Amino acid sequence: MKKMHYLSCLVLMLVSWSCNDEKFLDKDPTNILTNDKVWQSPNLVLTVLVDLYDRYPDMQSTERWVEYANFDEAFASSSGEYYRHKNQEYSYDWWNYWDYGYLREMNLFIQKCEQATQLSAGDKTRFLAEARYLRASFYFEEVKRMGGVPLILEPLAYDFSGDPTYLQHARAKESEIYDFVIAEMEAIKNDLPADANVKSRASKGLALATEARAALYAGSIAKYGVNTPQVSLPGGEVGIAADKAAGYYQKALKAAEELIALGQYSLYLKKPTDLQDNFASLFTDKSNNAEVLFVKDFKLKSGKTVDWTINNQPRSVAEEQQGGRLNPSLNLVQSFEKLDNTFAPYAYTEANGGYRYFSNPLELFAGRDARLGGTVILPGSQFKSKTVDIWAGYILANNSIITGDNFGSRKVLPGKTTEEQVVGFDGPIDGLEYSAQTGFYVRKYQDPTVGSGQLGTRSEVWWIRYRYAEVLLNAAEAAFELGQSAKAAEYLNQVRKRAGFTKDLVAADLSFDRIVHERKVELAFENHIFWDLKRWRLAHVVWNGNATDLTTQPGVATETSTRIFGLWPYKIYAPGTEQNGKWVFKKIIPSNVTNPHRFRLGNYYSFINEDIRNNNPKIVKNPNQ
Amino acid sequence: MKKYLLFLLLGASLTACTFDNYDPPSSVLKGRIVYKGEPIGVEYNNVTFELWEPGWGKKGSINVTVDQNGSYASTLFDGNYKLVIPSYQGPFKSIRNAETQSDTIPVQVRGSQTLDLEVLPYYMIRNATFTGGESKVSTQFSIEKIITDASAKAIEEVALYISKTDFVDVRTNIAAQVIKGADLKTMSGIQLQVTVPKLTPTQNFVFARVKLKVSGIEDPIFSPIQKVTY
Numbered sequence: 091m092k093k094m095h096y097l098s099c100l101v102l103m104l105v106s107w108s109c110n111d112e113k114f115l116d117k118d119p120t121n122i123l124t125n126d127k128v129w130q131s132p133n134l135v136l137t138v139l140v141d142l143y144d145r146y147p148d149m150q151s152t153e154r155w156v157e158y159a160n161f162d163e164a165f166a167s168s169s170g171e172y173y174r175h176k177n178q179e180y181s182y183d184w185w186n187y188w189d190y191g192y193l194r195e196m197n198l199f200i201q202k203c204e205q206a207t208q209l210s211a212g213d214k215t216r217f218l219a220e221a222r223y224l225r226a227s228f229y230f231e232e233v234k235r236m237g238g239v240p241l242i243l244e245p246l247a248y249d250f251s252g253d254p255t256y257l258q259h260a261r262a263k264e265s266e267i268y269d270f271v272i273a274e275m276e277a278i279k280n281d282l283p284a285d286a287n288v289k290s291r292a293s294k295g296l297a298l299a300t301e302a303r304a305a306l307y308a309g310s311i312a313k314y315g316v317n318t319p320q321v322s323l324p325g326g327e328v329g330i331a332a333d334k335a336a337g338y339y340q341k342a343l344k345a346a347e348e349l350i351a352l353g354q355y356s357l358y359l360k361k362p363t364d365l366q367d368n369f370a371s372l373f374t375d376k377s378n379n380a381e382v383l384f385v386k387d388f389k390l391k392s393g394k395t396v397d398w399t400i401n402n403q404p405r406s407v408a409e410e411q412q413g414g415r416l417n418p419s420l421n422l423v424q425s426f427e428k429l430d431n432t433f434a435p436y437a438y439t440e441a442n443g444g445y446r447y448f449s450n451p452l453e454l455f456a457g458r459d460a461r462l463g464g465t466v467i468l469p470g471s472q473f474k475s476k477t478v479d480i481w482a483g484y485i486l487a488n489n490s491i492i493t494g495d496n497f498g499s500r501k502v503l504p505g506k507t508t509e510e511q512v513v514g515f516d517g518p519i520d521g522l523e524y525s526a527q528t529g530f531y532v533r534k535y536q537d538p539t540v541g542s543g544q545l546g547t548r549s550e551v552w553w554i555r556y557r558y559a560e561v562l563l564n565a566a567e568a569a570f571e572l573g574q575s576a577k578a579a580e581y582l583n584q585v586r587k588r589a590g591f592t593k594d595l596v597a598a599d600l601s602f603d604r605i606v607h608e609r610k611v612e613l614a615f616e617n618h619i620f621w622d623l624k625r626w627r628l629a630h631v632v633w634n635g636n637a638t639d640l641t642t643q644p645g646v647a648t649e650t651s652t653r654i655f656g657l658w659p660y661k662i663y664a665p666g667t668e669q670n671g672k673w674v675f676k677k678i679i680p681s682n683v684t685n686p687h688r689f690r691l692g693n694y695y696s697f698i699n700e701d702i703r704n705n706n707p708k709i710v711k712n713p714n715q
Numbered sequence: 716m717k718k719y720l721l722f723l724l725l726g727a728s729l730t731a732c733t734f735d736n737y738d739p740p741s742s743v744l745k746g747r748i749v750y751k752g753e754p755i756g757v758e759y760n761n762v763t764f765e766l767w768e769p770g771w772g773k774k775g776s777i778n779v780t781v782d783q784n785g786s787y788a789s790t791l792f793d794g795n796y797k798l799v800i801p802s803y804q805g806p807f808k809s810i811r812n813a814e815t816q817s818d819t820i821p822v823q824v825r826g827s828q829t830l831d832l833e834v835l836p837y838y839m840i841r842n843a844t845f846t847g848g849e850s851k852v853s854t855q856f857s858i859e860k861i862i863t864d865a866s867a868k869a870i871e872e873v874a875l876y877i878s879k880t881d882f883v884d885v886r887t888n889i890a891a892q893v894i895k896g897a898d899l900k901t902m903s904g905i906q907l908q909v910t911v912p913k914l915t916p917t918q919n920f921v922f923a924r925v926k927l928k929v930s931g932i933e934d935p936i937f938s939p940i941q942k943v944t945y
Binding site: 178179319320635636637685686688690691700703704707713714 | 887888933
């Protein structure tokens with residue numbers, strides 16, 4: 091026992107002895123980079139910045155397919171996600187966002203960058219402008235979701251005095267946050283490269299596009315906020331005064347036109363002979379794509395890849411036992427106009443209520459906006475050069491249906507002796523996950539390259555956050571709201587020509603409904619519909635909780651659309667009649683759509699958590715919650 | 716030596732247990748939201764009011780949810796509370812409290828008590844009667860406009876809802892007839908009728924009530940729920 095004591099004393103002495111040698115311990119760490127090291131090298135600073143870029147907030151994106159199923163655009167064909175169609179209402183804290191940790195790191199970056207002495211002036215200016223771009227984008231996201239938030243522009247430090255009240259900041263006005271975003275974009279636009287090839291980092295074009303979008307949002311909140319006077323707070327943290335609308339619209343139009351005048355961006359038109367395919371390629375073509383302003387990029391074999399195609403590829407042509415999760419709704423599919431600029435639901439029944447017969451399912455969708463086929467995989471259309479297999483079964487002469495309950499089920503048809511396929515390899519089969527339960531699959535962003543649907547390969551298609559067509563639509567909306575309908579029509583027509591419309595809209599054709607509709611079809615599955623309906627104060631009108639039938643007026647902005655409908659193609663099996671082998675359609679509502687969507691006034695601005703308000707009593711609660 | 720240490724540890728842990736052991740709240744504050752003694756029907760889970768108990772480190776309200784028939788109940792510790800009905804809650808305006816000269820109502824909780832909260836609704840649905848038969852449910856009712864001064868609001872719509880269970884509103888109805896406020900010709904003897912759809916499993920009764928939505932107010936007002944056989 092005593093020996094042990096001596097031994098340990100000896101070891102202790104040895105250790106404490108060697109500790110005295112300062113040189114021994116004072117070594118540069120090999121596993122972390124210190125501040126001093128980082129701020130000497132532009133490459134290392136860029137890696138810090140890349141992390142900040144990586145944390146850019148998106149609500150819906152190709153990395154989170156399921157967020158598209160929250161509203162009326164699509165059905166989630168995955169058994170764990172059916173609840174999105176069964177909820178009676180959206181909880182008040184859905185979509186909340188309060189990432190002040192991210193903000194602090196951006197503020198620290200800006201502070202350190204300003205103090206850095208060993209960077210070249212050019213690098214420094216660009217890094218600073220990029221960090222300020224990201225910080226403004228953060229505030230833009232905050233104000234979209236939460237309304238006015240505390241505007242903190244420097245890293246806060248606690249002095250350990252026991253009294254943190256000096257760190258508690260009240261919420262800024264909603265308009266102040268928008269003003270900040272607009273002012274920052276103006277301030278940094280000339281520090282950023284005016285280069286259309288810069289797409290995954292901030293550029294001058296992107297600053298102008300962000301400014302236009304932010305000003306447009308602020309303008310519409312000011313203008314349409316009068317329809318929901320309850321959605322406001324006395325301190326202005328939520329709600330913008332109506333008299334500010336015109337000013338914001340002017341700023342939006344000015345920024346958008348400045349971007350257009352740069353002449354660096356244009357609508358994607360590499361395949362003018364096939365506009366559907368052209369529209370689909372716009373999202374997947376990463377070489378010299380002049381429409382794209384800002385992306386989150388992915389790269390194969392780099393660990394940074396995306397699984398949108400794996401999750402959503404048609405089951406019949408899938409490269410894995412995966413896919414088919416997101417099914418666009420008939421609500422969206424019928425919103426695409428006919429090429430004569432008119433709206434109409436699909437004519438799948440005769441005037442007397444009987445079936446209309448088609449020799450090919452695509453016939454029903456012919457003569458529509460080219461964006462339809464570019465956004466949605468329709469029954470009978472092709473993906474990866476293979477025809478998808480969407481058909482719900484056979485209808486017999488006596489109107490009874492023969493179908494199966496699994497992909498491509500086989501049964502014996504009456505009058506025959508051998509089994510044959512009675513339902514498509516893509517379904518639709520009600521309640522069977524990954525089948526096209528609405529009769530449609532999503533096409534936008536789906537990667538046509540081989541291997542994109544394999545778990546081991548995945549896809550490197552980028553996620554586009556800003557593109558030129560949206561800038562044109564923003565310009566059109568701002569011009570329209572300012573009473574310049576002719577100019578608005580001109581911008582809209584550019585986008586519409588690319589969608590195959592040959593007859594231009596004139597000033598008299600323009601209406602608010604037109605603007606709403608154009609954004610809905612052009613920007614479907616691009617993280618817009620939710621923010622758009624919110625800023626127009628239409629969300630509680632369109633998703634009002636009433637279980638109404640599918641609208642017959644898809645061009646009207648205020649039409650209720652709370653439940654997801656589908657359209658199923660069937661084949662006729664009636665040997666000896668002229669209808670044998672023809673196609674018919676039936677409108678359905680998936681059995682998992684049990685409740686209508688209901689957007690309450692308290693959903694316009696998300697709930698600020700109890701914890702946040704407890705820690706900072708200056709934070710006021712959002713209205714109607 | 717070791718034994719004592721063990722006992723000491725055991726003792727310490729035992730006493731620590733009593734530190735945060737106190738009785739659960741037992742005083743029940745309950746009542747109804749009323750206008751002149753008549754309860755005001757609302758949607759379930761959508762109308763709340765706040766109870767604040769000052770004097771604690773953290774600030775946060777106890778949110779009390781009002782039931783469909785206008786009743787509420789909350790189990791509380793004894794204490795002095797401040798009751799506030801936020802202005803955007805419910806199809807009514809709160810009445811200025813004489814004591815606080817604001818919309819705050821002081822509530823002393825000393826044991827269970829019943830407290831009806833008097834409010835000023837925009838409208839009341841009067842004398843709603845429901846009859847069923849031949850797969851139809853019909854109702855007759857009158858509307859009384861309560862607030863008639865400058866803050867009066869128009870009727871956005873009235874509706875008859877029927878439901879399989881006794882949760883009856885826009886979310887749970889199986890059939891409804893809705894009339895827009897602008898199309899409402901009279902304020903008394905209004906008649907609405909719905910056809911009961913086929914129910915699985917079959918049941919020979921439904922629950923019905925009438926909704927009135929005031930324009931510019933999110934929460935509608937409802938008549939009492941009634942079970943109707945058809």
